[in-house]
Amino acid sequence: MMLNRNLRRLLSTSAAREAMEYDVVVVGAGPAGLSSAIKLKQLEQAQGREVSVCVVEKGSEVGAHVLSGNVFNPRAIKELFPDFLERGALGEEPTEAAHDEFRLLTNDKSAISVPNVFIPPPMHNEGNYIISLSQLTRWLGEQAEELGVEIYPGFSADEVLIEEGRVRGVATKDMGISKKGEIKDSFERGMELRGKYTIFSEGCRGSCSERVMDEFNLRDAAQDQQSYGLGLKEVWEIPEENHKPGYIQHTAGWPLDSNTYGGSFLYHMKPNLVLLGYVVGLDYQNPYLSPYQEFQRLKLHPDIKKHLEGGECISYGARTLNEGGYQAIPKLTFPGGLLAGCSAGFLNVAAIKGSHTAIKSGIEAGEALYAALEKEGDEEVAEPTEYQDRMQKSWVWDELYKTRNFAAGFKYGLYGGTLIAGVTSIVTRGAEPFTLTKHAKGHRDCDATKPKKDCQPIDYPKPDGVLTFDLLTNLQRSGTYHDDDQEAHLRVKEDKKEYPEKLSLEIYDGPEQRFCPAKVYEYVDDKLVINAQNCLHCKACSIKTPDQYINWTVPEGGGGPNYNNM
Numbered sequence: 066m067m068l069n070r071n072l073r074r075l076l077s078t079s080a081a082r083e084a085m086e087y088d089v090v091v092v093g094a095g096p097a098g099l100s101s102a103i104k105l106k107q108l109e110q111a112q113g114r115e116v117s118v119c120v121v122e123k124g125s126e127v128g129a130h131v132l133s134g135n136v137f138n139p140r141a142i143k144e145l146f147p148d149f150l151e152r153g154a155l156g157e158e159p160t161e162a163a164h165d166e167f168r169l170l171t172n173d174k175s176a177i178s179v180p181n182v183f184i185p186p187p188m189h190n191e192g193n194y195i196i197s198l199s200q201l202t203r204w205l206g207e208q209a210e211e212l213g214v215e216i217y218p219g220f221s222a223d224e225v226l227i228e229e230g231r232v233r234g235v236a237t238k239d240m241g242i243s244k245k246g247e248i249k250d251s252f253e254r255g256m257e258l259r260g261k262y263t264i265f266s267e268g269c270r271g272s273c274s275e276r277v278m279d280e281f282n283l284r285d286a287a288q289d290q291q292s293y294g295l296g297l298k299e300v301w302e303i304p305e306e307n308h309k310p311g312y313i314q315h316t317a318g319w320p321l322d323s324n325t326y327g328g329s330f331l332y333h334m335k336p337n338l339v340l341l342g343y344v345v346g347l348d349y350q351n352p353y354l355s356p357y358q359e360f361q362r363l364k365l366h367p368d369i370k371k372h373l374e375g376g377e378c379i380s381y382g383a384r385t386l387n388e389g390g391y392q393a394i395p396k397l398t399f400p401g402g403l404l405a406g407c408s409a410g411f412l413n414v415a416a417i418k419g420s421h422t423a424i425k426s427g428i429e430a431g432e433a434l435y436a437a438l439e440k441e442g443d444e445e446v447a448e449p450t451e452y453q454d455r456m457q458k459s460w461v462w463d464e465l466y467k468t469r470n471f472a473a474g475f476k477y478g479l480y481g482g483t484l485i486a487g488v489t490s491i492v493t494r495g496a497e498p499f500t501l502t503k504h505a506k507g508h509r510d511c512d513a514t515k516p517k518k519d520c521q522p523i524d525y526p527k528p529d530g531v532l533t534f535d536l537l538t539n540l541q542r543s544g545t546y547h548d549d550d551q552e553a554h555l556r557v558k559e560d561k562k563e564y565p566e567k568l569s570l571e572i573y574d575g576p577e578q579r580f581c582p583a584k585v586y587e588y589v590d591d592k593l594v595i596n597a598q599n600c601l602h603c604k605a606c607s608i609k610t611p612d613q614y615i616n617w618t619v620p621e622g623g624g625g626p627n628y629n630n631m
């Protein structure tokens with residue numbers, strides 16, 4: 066019986082896949098991927114060479130997996146659509162940034178308000194907008210489809226097709242394999258999406274992008290190791306009389322200790338929403354720290370609480386973001402393709418903004434690939450290196466270079482970091498003759514975790530159900546759903562099978578139980594249990610589990626969170 070099942074699986078999964086051919090295959094319908102597809106089609110219209118473009122997206126619909134703050138710098142979208150406001154990109158009544166506040170929370174009750182002249186210029190928001198990036202992404206998806214881009218939401222790119230040293234596209238995940246690895250009646254073989262060029266725009270820590278970076282040693286070009294933060298976010302509806310459209314507040318300090326990098330954001334978006342979030346650097350040391358519980362605790366501070374009073378939390382979610390900045394940018398191209406947006410790490414950490422750089426990199430990717438297709442007619446240029454040149458000459462490079470020492474300085478703690486950030490962004494403005502290293506090569510965020518014997522457990526307050534919530538209640542607000550009976554997508558690496566119990570639990574008291582913002586990991590009778598159906602696709606476990614013992618692979622398409630206003 067088992068032999069038959071195995072044989073059935075072998076025959077089913079080794080059957081040839083159907084293939085579709087395109088000029089360009091884009092992996093991930095986020096701001097970067099969609100902007101690249103739009104640019105290609107705009108060039109087709111302007112210059113006449115037909116370009117076939119498809120975009121594959123693992124969310125149930127475009128935007129469903131996009132989570133961001135978001136204070137939006139419109140510089141790049143203006144380049145893509147000069148009339149973006151008139152076209153309704155930011156909704157019928159966009160929220161213009163009106164007032165910036167920066168507060169240093171000194172304890173659970175007090176704060177120092179930092180005068181405007183001391184707020185680093187990258188954090189000034191004149192001319193920016195407060196938006197929902199998942200909504201803007203949906204709008205970009207509509208524009209792309211109108212221009213003739215084929216978008217396939219609900220399909221996860223699972224395998225990178227590499228033939229004779231060149232990327233030839235991706236294959237989507239086989240659907241209909243049970244938890245036990247058996248073929249179900251609903252089985253459908255994945256599809257090959259083959260392209261002359263492939264753009265990897267999966268956002269931070271994309272699974273195919275990581276594979277490509279390993280295959281072509283792209284990270285060798287970076288000065289530093291990439292580092293990450295975990296961002297948690299809630300959207301609140303508040304009474305109109307308390308709402309201040311355009312108000313922007315950032316905080317640092319409490320509840321984190323001064324050696325842990327992180328801070329909060331709070332934005333008032335029309336008509337009556339407060340977008341509240343907390344980012345914790347994943348290089349934190351105490352394995353007992355829970356980013357989720359720190360976030361809940363933050364809301365008890367009077368400077369946060371007053372914005373939420375009388376309101377209701379309507380959404381919750383989490384996502385990692387790159388914090389390595391300029392020093393951690395890998396080589397951007399390889400034979401057959403390129404990396405765009407946060408897959409490449411273009412987030413400006415000082416400004417906490419990556420949407421504008423993602424869109425700009427998409428534009429440059431589109432330009433470079435159109436030129437490559439034109440140059441050789443139907444022949445393929447081996448590696449689209451023009452993209453690297455274009456990015457290095459673009460304002461993205463300049464912006465990231467100027468802010469390169471901002472986050473890196475925080476390795477000296479909150480006060481040392483604030484001083485360096487202040488001097489390099491207000492006085493020298495990037496012209497300082499040195500470049501700091503945040504994480505030297507080979508030093509990953511997970512290597513910063515200290516053994517449990519050197520740390521104290523943290524006593525977090527119980528949720529009150531009004532302002533603070535237990536995690537599983539909040540998780541329902543993310544709309545997360547996965548078919549429970551599917552192949553495991555969170556896999557303990559083959560050579561690390563012993564690590565959960567022998568390393569993570571024994572030495573670090575299982576930090577994944579606390580950092581996962583969806584309570585996916587728990588130890589029952591000292592054995593690891595993975596509740597994969599809760600996964601928010603934030604990717605933190607692929608970064609912070611001890612020695613990175615988890616391999617995050619894509620689940621079946623269409624599962625995961627269902628963000629609407631994130």
Ligand SMILES: Cc1cc2nc3c(=O)[nH]c(=O)nc-3n(C[C@H](O)[C@H](O)[C@H](O)COP(=O)(O)OP(=O)(O)OC[C@H]3O[C@@H](n4cnc5c(N)ncnc54)[C@H](O)[C@@H]3O)c2cc1C
Binds near residue numbers: 268405
């Ligand atoms: C908490 C937080 C706050 C932020 N605040 C701001 C802010 O205020 N302003 C700002 O400008 N930026 C902000 N950012 C950064 C911003 O969100 C990112 O820079 C931006 O989303 C990057 O766009 P992207 O297209 O590269 O990736 P993403 O937006 O992550 O999109 C990637 C897409 O690819 C899809 N995908 C991934 N892998 C696959 C696969 N294998 N198969 C199919 N589909 C796949 C995903 O589902 C997703 O839809 C914030 C980020 C976070 C996490």
Ligand code: SF4
Binds near residue numbers: 580584603605607
């Ligand atoms: S399992 Fe991993 S990717 Fe999923 S929510 Fe938890 S930490 Fe994030």
